[in-house]
Amino acid sequence: MNLDYNMLVAAQRALLLLILGFSCVMAVEMFTDREVHGFVGEEMTLRCTFKSSVPISPGLSVKWLYELPDGGPKESIFYYSSKEYPVENGHFKNRIFWAGDVAKGDASISIKNLTLKDNGTFSCHVINPPDWHGSPGLLVLTVTERAPSFQLSVVAFLAILVFIPSAIVVTLLLVRMGRKFRIIGGSSKPHYKKSAVEDSESSNAMSNQKSGLSEKMYHCCASCLQDSDDEQETEAEDYERARLASDSHVK
Template structure:
């Protein structure tokens, strides 16, 4: 009987201890993976839920560990006010964007570099709620590709250049077709009418390069295509 009673008391004590630990714990959530770009800003989100009222004793600590390994470094601390890192890799580059009253413990990092790649952890304590999971965020920083670097000036240049290029191409095609028609007329023995002959300048020399160019330009602007005799 004594053994049964002792075992029952032990189980009851364990259940009570488990209930107390569950009641005095926090739930923390972060993004498992975040991608960002060099020289830009990224927000590392961290949300929490505490079963105790939020007080001035609540603390938030962000730590960082490089992808290559090494010791973990505390880069941000919050307790009523923000205390960003004043030394190290993230000096003067971290800002507080959270709101503990809404369960938000997020931070932002400016002017990202390739050396910022690594693992970040968000730890929140709100006594008596001090036990919680340790979620991690893996940050990957890369160079932004050319397709994402279209500034307003580049877009404006494209919008101006593209229509102009299309017009030039259409004109070249039109002139090429007319030039082909003229060559065909010349080979087939095309003869000009008396009106066309009278309209030609008297001083145009057909035998010279300048004369041939003038004749070709006059015939290009003539949109009426006559059939050869």
């Protein structure tokens, strides 16, 4: 009687160990980043991959939970089973989307328009029957404001590329024109202080130039007057001849 009882206890223990061993083998492994960092207003992908000891079954499901930084109850924010089931209310409404592919062992999700209230711990749970067991992947998200930075738009960058060469060309043209008309740079000859002798010679040369110019103007005017007198005499002679010819015809 005692022998039968001992054999029964041994069989139960063996069965229990077998079940426990089978459960340990038949488990889903989930992998996530421990910490990720995002910025307000941007999009962040929460990555979760998994491995299962059996092929993907139709009953596979993915569940994401969210917990506040200071703890508290966990909130279900996303569920997937053949198709996605995003939450219809709460803080994450219309902001969480499926970004995974179960055929490749990917159970990731994306959060759009991040806010400071999204800070907290996210957990990824995957079940692939008969793999019912497995530790969820935990991920801590930290959202902050992005530091202001100088960003050039494409239009501004192109405007700068066009403006700078144009400004250089215009400046060079103005400088050349200024030198040509002696607006910039003054005379092309170098300036130096003249001696007394050079000043005297320069003054005499200018006086001679003025005298020569005056003499030329005098001769020119005299020539014009002489031509005018000759023309008047010629006209008088022509008039006298015409008068005499008229008188002879009358007689």
